[in-house]
Amino acid sequence: MIVLTVLALSIIALIFGAQAYLMQNDTVALYLLAIGFISMGLAVYVLVQSRKRMAKMKIETPKIMTTVECRKCDTKNVREFERGDFVFKELDKCDKCDENKIITAIYKIVKEKEKPFTI
Amino acid sequence: MAFVAGTDIVSQLLYAASMLFFVVIMLYGQKIQMYVMIREVENSLRKLKLIKEEGRKTTIETIKEIGKPETDPSPRVDRYLEYFTISPQSMDPAGIVNKLDHILDVRDSRFKDEVKLMAPASDEVQVNNLENTLEAAMALNFIYRVVRHFYIQGKKTLSPYVIMQLQMILPLVMKEAEAYSSALKAFAYGQPIGDGVGALVAAKLIYGSKTRKVPKDCVVATIPFEGRTALVVKARGPGGNVGKPGDAVKELIEENKGKIASVIMVDAGLKLEGEKVGEVAEGIGAAIGGPGVDQYKIEDSLVKYKIPVNAVIVREDIADAVSPMRKEIADSVDSVIERVKSVVLERTKEDDKIIIVGVGNTIGIGQ
Known part of the structure; x- marks a missing residue:
């Protein structure tokens, strides 16, 4: 609410500044335009920051992957995790041989956001 | 009244405002x-x-x-x-x-x-x-x-x-x-978490072997391992469970009348900032977290029979330990097994009996 008021006041200051410039009152115009631009910049900055904060409030859920392998014919398949999956669970028969496929790994892939420190 | 001699009204107002700002900040x-x-x-x-x-x-x-x-x-x-x-x-x-x-x-x-x-x-x-x-x-x-x-x-x-x-x-x-x-x-x-890396290592060693229940909520399998006999212990999965490895190790040591050449514990260990997730490190001592009851029981049994204890840990931070297992941690399992092998080869003799304990929550990990 305060931010929006500041934004409205900054627009008024800019309008008055423009009017003062047209009336050839250069000093007043300069001050009003400076105040208008600075307060508008501050208001926009605060609005952007609050939007960023709102975006941060959301909790990211990473994708969980399941690796399914056939140990006889060395085939490997990675798919999304399904409820009921667990490591070393035996699944249905392999398409190429008679061996049962098994889940060999369940993991999430994390993309590092932080800059690595190399000291 | 002018605040600054020889300036216009706007400058004077700005000067007054800056003075006021200064006073407000001071007070x-x-x-x-x-x-x-x-x-x-x-x-x-x-x-x-x-x-x-x-x-x-x-x-x-x-x-x-x-x-x-x-x-x-x-x-x-x-x-x-x-x-x-x-x-x-x-x-x-x-x-x-x-x-x-x-x-x-x-x-x-x-x-x-x-x-x-x-x-x-x-x-x-x-x-x-x-x-x-x-x-x-x-x-x-x-x-x-x-x-x-x-x-x-x-x-x-x-x-x-x-x-x-x-x-x-x-x-x-x-x-x-x-x-x-x-x-x-x-x-x-029911997804595996980072803390379960110890259980995952044990599960990989156990897979395909016959298991039996040991107290409390744990399983053990006897497998041949680099010319030795290894008793591999983990919590019973795939439900979320840490078991009581303290009781399990104590029972296995008593069953074998203390004739155990070495106990090797595998667990997730806290990493410091700057260290890589999934790095494998080796040390001495009972690698087990929690309230300390299991560590006490294991140490008590080890001291009774003077059994050496080695630890292999996978480095991860607290957030990685309790959230779904990261790929780097899952990929470290083979390196952990290699490290356990080298510990066994260097620290025990052929035909010795050893205990390998995979510590951690076994959620999403079978055996």
Whole structure:
């Protein structure tokens, strides 16, 4: 609410500044335009920051992957995790041989956001 | 009246405003800083509330989906979230381990009974997973309540010390809360977590061998390992369970009358900032976390028969330990097995009997 008021006041200051410039009152115009631009910049900055904060409030859920392998014919398949999956669970028969496929790994892939420190 | 000689009215007003600003900062600077800090804490508290509510919602939905209760489980879940455990009195520390062990056993069986009442249609694996889910929701609820307590206290007293302390530790608290939120989802879906890397190593060694149950909630398999006989122990999966490796190791040592050449413990170990997730390190000692009861039991048995104990850990931070297992951690399993092999080859003789303990929560990991 305060931010929006500041934004409205900054627009008024800019309008008055423009009017003062047209009336050839250069000093007043300069001050009003400076105040208008600075307060508008501050208001926009605060609005952007609050939007960023709102975006941060959301909790990211990473994708969980399941690796399914056939140990006889060395085939490997990675798919999304399904409820009921667990490591070393035996699944249905392999398409190429008679061996049962098994889940060999369940993991999430994390993309590092932080800059690595190399000291 | 002119503030500065020879200048116009706008300059004088600006000069007055800057003087006023200076005076305000001088007199109320600390209070302004306090309000900024309180606002920061308030934002984090709002996020904590969101995480906590989300956790509660996920828990209730999972109970409804898996447990098929006849009545709404929400009131019972809310009651469960407020449960507390009082640790035994430590003024006279003699015998405190057994007291703590007993309290933890009572807590565990009470929690399991509650879960069975909430979710009558769930099997043993699902009961374990739901219990873990509820514990994560409990942790989130506790974090929220503590932060809220200090926030209100700080606001009431406007004490800079209360607010500053809270504001300083908030990044760590938030990190932990986000980790628990992630853990809650992992438990609800039965996904392996970073802490389970020890159990995963043991499962990989055990896979295909015959297992038998050992106390409490653990399994053991006897396998040939680099010319030695290895008794590989892990918690019984794939439900969320850490078992009691202390009791299991004690029983195995007694069964073999102390004739064990070495005990090798594999667990997740906390990494320091700057270290890579999934790095494998080796050391000496009983690598096991928790309240210390199992570590005590293992050390007690080892000392009795003078059995050497080696540890292999996989480095990860607390957030990685309680959230779904990262690829780097899952990929480290083969390196851990190689490291265990080298320890066995260097520290034991052929035909020796060794115990390999895969410590950690075995959720999402079978055997």
